[in-house]
Amino acid sequence: MKKVFLSLSLLFVMGAVFGQEVKYGLKAGVNFANQTFSSSGMSVSLSSLTSFHFHGFVDYGVSPNFSIQPGIGVSGKGFKSDSGEEEAEVNVMYLDIPVNALAKFPVSFGKIFLGGGPYAGVKLSEKYKLDGESLDEDESSFNTADFGVNFLGGLEFSNGLTLNANYGLGLINVMKESELADVTAKNKVFSISVGFLF
Template sequence: MKKLLTIALLCLTVLSLKAQVKYGLKAGVNFANATFKNAGLSTSPSSLTTFHVTGFADIPIDGMFSFQPGITYLGKGYKYDITINDSPEKGETSLSYLEVPLNGIAYFPTRSGRLFIGAGPYMGIGISGTLEQGNTEKDLKFGTGTDDDVSPIDLGLNFMLGYHLNGGLLFNGGYGFGFTNAIPKDKRADDIKINHKQFFLSLGYSF
């Protein structure tokens, strides 16, 4: 984790010295969910509506391409409604992460601005979480041990499509999914995985 952050900061510093960097802020809504895999079977619970806030730098590389690192605070999680032994159970897992996306962006000029598409890896660090089930609420612990509830690191990829107006206003939508098993390392069983995923919509401004 420290190596990834160090490399990202070095790249950002070198590229910033050679290019006209723009900075921006954006925020929006997340439709968070997760994929559960067990013995080859895959299913998803229902979505949980959360939010995100991102600060980013846009560093031109060559012509139409830019490197866009950032820092994001966002919510992840899911809702579930299942029946166990003829007894219905409803619950909600709500998680907060600090995430570092490292996106490559391609811009396509138009008369009023620029259409853009982007993709790249991200690294998320768990901050806090709660589980609501019936009338009870439990604080979730991030860690790798048997007494922990959620793995502390979420690595994945995100994709986005948007439009950047000439005045600086921008909006985009996208999709992100995690590769990392959200079950703590010491609690994992064979063929059981939980992977985060989310659709997101953002509105922002760069200057």
């Protein structure tokens, strides 16, 4: 909890220190999460798991057409597997801290933006379901940390409303080495959200 408080405090302090124009925002939406499993040079992706995200962020206007956008929020990741006989779901919730750089292009209704940047994630929980029934797992199968890059784009309207599309590509193995020998798992998340800038 202290880390979350310090992260939020840092965002607000940075906003007071620099930035040509500083705006604060919230966004929420749906995640289509997946994981890529790799072993011995081969990789496979399973079915997407539908989850959600909720983020707060600060938009620092470095120039009229460029901004830095750090944020913090929760994001559901994981995957779904359907063998035809059984359907399994793995839902892992993370606290994500992204820092994105955005290029903004003025249009009649506001701005179009494109950008990207790194993110760091800390696992908050993990849940398992088999054929819709929750399973109790005594031991964790996933590492605490996640790290990757975001690619995003969207629309920023003159009234503050935003429409966002984001693709998060995990760069590190999130599965514990003791689970499956020589197998790595990396998160992939495509998300769509609606937000508002204040």
